[in-house]
Amino acid sequence: MTRQKTALVTGGNRGIGFEICRQLAADNIKVILAARDLQKGDKAMAKLDNPLVSCIKLDVTNDADLQSLSSKLESRELVVDILVNNAGISQGIRYSILNEPRELTAQTMDINFFGALRLSQIVVPFMQKNHFGRVVNISSGHGSFSKMDKQNPGYRFSKVAMNAMTVMLADEVKNDNILVNAMTPGWVRTRLGGLNAHRNVEEGAETAVWLCLLDDDGPNGEFFKDKATFSW
Structure with missing residues (x-):
């Protein structure tokens, strides 16, 4: 009998992460909703109201x-x-490549990239022991060279690095x-994306x-949007 799979979703208490948790649980996947604030994570878990969902405190920089x-x-x-590296911030939208404060760039990189890297370094070796795993990196079109411009540099750097990872x-x-694999969700109505987003x-x-x-014969090392390959 095939063992029921378990997914760990970082930043699972709101936005896209919360919805990923909901959809996975609806597909009979056990879900570990990871949140840096356990109280917010517990509230999100209660809102999902699914026995397949549990919650842990996990700040990817801690x-x-x-x-x-x-x-x-x-x-x-x-x-x-299944590991979903979803936790992330975007706080430099008003800055360009020439004036974003170094501290802001460093904080964004620490959460968006180094958090995902360190978590992958912890989790993936156990996947290797089990001879099964799926890692999904929530990237962005802002990390694609086809969409690159001067604004929000720390966020763009972090997603370019995530794509390379x-x-x-x-x-x-x-x-x-x-x-x-990596994916871009597009411009989504969340706290990060804002209310004017069209998705x-x-x-x-x-x-x-x-x-x-x-499935086991699925793609590996690719970048997707809407289930279709997307330009790096």
Whole structure:
């Protein structure tokens, strides 16, 4: 009998992350909703009202939180088959490449890129032991060279780096039945995207969920929007 799969979704308490949790649980996937604020995570879990969803405190920049997750994986208290690197911020929209403060750039990189990298470095080796895994990196069109401009540099840097990580990690695990892909949800109505965005969270989450549920012969090391390949 095939074991029920478990997904870990960072930044799962709101926006696209919350919707990814909802859709995965509706597809009979156990979901670990990860939130840096446990109270907000618990409220989100209660709102989902699905017994397949649990919640953990996980700030992807916090060493203690990351070590706690590593220990739970080592002891088999938790098993992660699907990792969704969704946690992220965008706070430099009013800045250009010549004037974004270094501290702002560094903070954005720390959460959006280094958080995803460190979490992948913890989780993926356990996937390798289990000979199965799916890693989905929530990137952005702002990280594509086809869409590059001078604004919001820290956010763009972080997504370019995430895209590079996707290709490198996919190559690392290509013989381990682990598929690693990135996707852009488009401009979605969330706290990050704003109220003027033309896509809803259901549309924004759909491709991420599709990548989470890929068959073993699915794509690896690619970038998607609306389930179609997207230019790096």
